[in-house]
Amino acid sequence: MNGPESFTPDLNYILGEAPQLKGFFVGAGFNSMGIASSGGAGMALAEWIIAGEPTFDLWPVDIRRFANFHGNDAWLRDRVAETLGLHYKMPWPQREHESGRPFRRSPLYDRLKARGAWFGNKMGWDRPNWFALGKTPDMPYGWGRGAWFDAVAAEHKATREAVTVADETSFGKFLVQGRDAAKALQLLCTNDIDVPVGRTVYTGLLNQRGTYESDLTLARLGRDKFMVITGSAQVTRDADWITRNVADDAHVTLTDVTGGWTVLSVMGPNSRRLLQKVSKADFSNEAFPFATIREIGIGYATVLASRRTYMGELGWELYVPVEFAVTVFESLHGAGADCGLRDMGYYAIEGLRIEKAYRAWGRELTPDDTPWQAGLGWAVKLDKPGGFIGRQALIDAKAKPLTRRLVSVVLQERAAAVGRRGAVARRQAGRRPHLGCLRPHRRRRGGPWLRAS
Numbered sequence: 001m002n003g004p005e006s007f008t009p010d011l012n013y014i015l016g017e018a019p020q021l022k023g024f025f026v027g028a029g030f031n032s033m034g035i036a037s038s039g040g041a042g043m044a045l046a047e048w049i050i051a052g053e054p055t056f057d058l059w060p061v062d063i064r065r066f067a068n069f070h071g072n073d074a075w076l077r078d079r080v081a082e083t084l085g086l087h088y089k090m091p092w093p094q095r096e097h098e099s100g101r102p103f104r105r106s107p108l109y110d111r112l113k114a115r116g117a118w119f120g121n122k123m124g125w126d127r128p129n130w131f132a133l134g135k136t137p138d139m140p141y142g143w144g145r146g147a148w149f150d151a152v153a154a155e156h157k158a159t160r161e162a163v164t165v166a167d168e169t170s171f172g173k174f175l176v177q178g179r180d181a182a183k184a185l186q187l188l189c190t191n192d193i194d195v196p197v198g199r200t201v202y203t204g205l206l207n208q209r210g211t212y213e214s215d216l217t218l219a220r221l222g223r224d225k226f227m228v229i230t231g232s233a234q235v236t237r238d239a240d241w242i243t244r245n246v247a248d249d250a251h252v253t254l255t256d257v258t259g260g261w262t263v264l265s266v267m268g269p270n271s272r273r274l275l276q277k278v279s280k281a282d283f284s285n286e287a288f289p290f291a292t293i294r295e296i297g298i299g300y301a302t303v304l305a306s307r308r309t310y311m312g313e314l315g316w317e318l319y320v321p322v323e324f325a326v327t328v329f330e331s332l333h334g335a336g337a338d339c340g341l342r343d344m345g346y347y348a349i350e351g352l353r354i355e356k357a358y359r360a361w362g363r364e365l366t367p368d369d370t371p372w373q374a375g376l377g378w379a380v381k382l383d384k385p386g387g388f389i390g391r392q393a394l395i396d397a398k399a400k401p402l403t404r405r406l407v408s409v410v411l412q413e414r415a416a417a418v419g420r421r422g423a424v425a426r427r428q429a430g431r432r433p434h435l436g437c438l439r440p441h442r443r444r445r446g447g448p449w450l451r452a453s
C-alpha cells in the first residue's frame, strides 16, 4: 500500500451491517490500526454475518454509532483532520474533539453558553458538561480532579437539596405508531409495555442471548402511539434494532422525532414548587404520580411533562416542542430564584445517576450482560403474554448460579480516581497504586455497593 489510510471521525473503525442496506457489511476505516486489528475485526465481522447480529459487545466500532448527518463532506474534512493527529496525543480523561463543532445544537445553546456552559459532544450534539459560574469556562486536561470539580459538586448538591434544570435535548426520541405498535414493542421489551395511556415504562431490549441491545423508556401517548426515549448515542442503533425486529407485514411505523423536541429535566426536591409556579397543572403525588406523562401548559407553551427521574430525586422531564424551548427555559429561570434553581450539566447528571446506581446502556449495560447480572430483574416480566426476545435465554440463565454481577464501588479516599487513571494519580502523589480490597457496603440505597479501601 502506498497512499492515504482511511480515518474516521472518532478514531475507531467501522464494522457491521449498514442500517440503510440489509446484507451490506462494512469493515473499513481502520485508522492506521488495520494490521494489528485484522484478526479480531475479521472474526467479529464473520460472526456478525453468520449470526445476523454482533456476537459480543462491539459498540465502540459499531457502524450504527453514526447517523446519516455524519456523512457531510465539509464536516468530515474538518473532523478527520483532527482525529488523524490524535493518534500520538495524550488520551486525557474527558478529552473532547475540538473540530467540527458546534455541530448539532439545542435551541438553548446560546443561552446556556451565556450562563457559563462548558460544552462536550455526544452524537454530534454540543451539550453542557458543567457550568462555570462567574469565570470564563476553562478546562485544562489532567489526571487528577478537573477544574470542573467544585462547580459540578455544587450542581450535585443543588439537585439533591433544591432544584436544577438540565438541557437533555440530545435524548433520542422515536414515535412508534400503528395498529400493531403495542404488540411489536411487547415482543421487543423485557417489561410489560401494554400499560394505560399516559403511563411510562422503563425496559430493556435484549437479543436472543438474553443480553442488552438497549435500555430505554417509553411513554404510551395513545392506544396505538408510543414515544420511545433513548440515549443520545443509540439513536441509529435502536431504530435499526426495533425496525429489523418488527415483522414485515406488521402495521407499525417508527419516526425519529429527536430534532423536534427539546428536553428540559427539572430535578430536585423543589421541582414541584418551581413547576407549580409556572404552570396551572396539579403536580401533587395524587394528581401526577410517578411514571405518568401528560400535557401541561407552561406560560404560553404546551408541553409534555413526564414524572420520572434519572438522578434519584423528585422531578419531571419536560418534552418541549423546539419552538417553545426558549419560552419554557425563560419561565423556569424567571421563577426559579427563590427555589434555589441552578443549571446542571452532564458531569453532574452522570455523578447523580451513578450515586443511585442507575445503569446506562453503553456504559454499564452492554450486549455482554443479562438483566440478572445487571441487577435489573425488576424490569423483566418473564410471564407476560407473548414473551419477548431473549426470554428463553434468561430462563436458562436463571437456572444456573450467577457468576458475574454488576456492583457499585464506594471509595473511602475522597480524592481517589478509580482504575488506571487513579493509579497514575497516586503514583504522581508518591503513593503506591492499588485498587484495594472490596467488602460489602449495604448502607446506601440503590443497589449492591462495595466499599474500597
Ligand SMILES: Cc1cc2nc3c(=O)[nH]c(=O)nc-3n(C[C@H](O)[C@H](O)[C@H](O)COP(=O)(O)OP(=O)(O)OC[C@H]3O[C@@H](n4cnc5c(N)ncnc54)[C@H](O)[C@@H]3O)c2cc1C
Pocket: 001, 002, 003, 004, 005, 027, 028, 029, 030, 031, 032, 033, 034, 035, 036, 037
Ligand atoms: C505506511 C502505512 C503504515 C502502516 N502501518 C501499520 C502498522 O504498523 N500497524 C497496523 O496495524 N496498521 C498499519 N497501517 C494501516 C493498515 O495497513 C490499514 O489499516 C489496513 O491495511 C486497512 O485495511 P483495509 O482492508 O480496511 O483497507 P486496504 O488495505 O486499503 O484495502 C482496500 C482494498 O480495496 C481495494 N479497492 C479500493 N477501491 C476499490 C474498488 N472500487 N474496487 C475494488 N477494489 C478496490 C484497494 O486496492 C485495496 O486493496 C499502515 C498503513 C500505512 C499506509
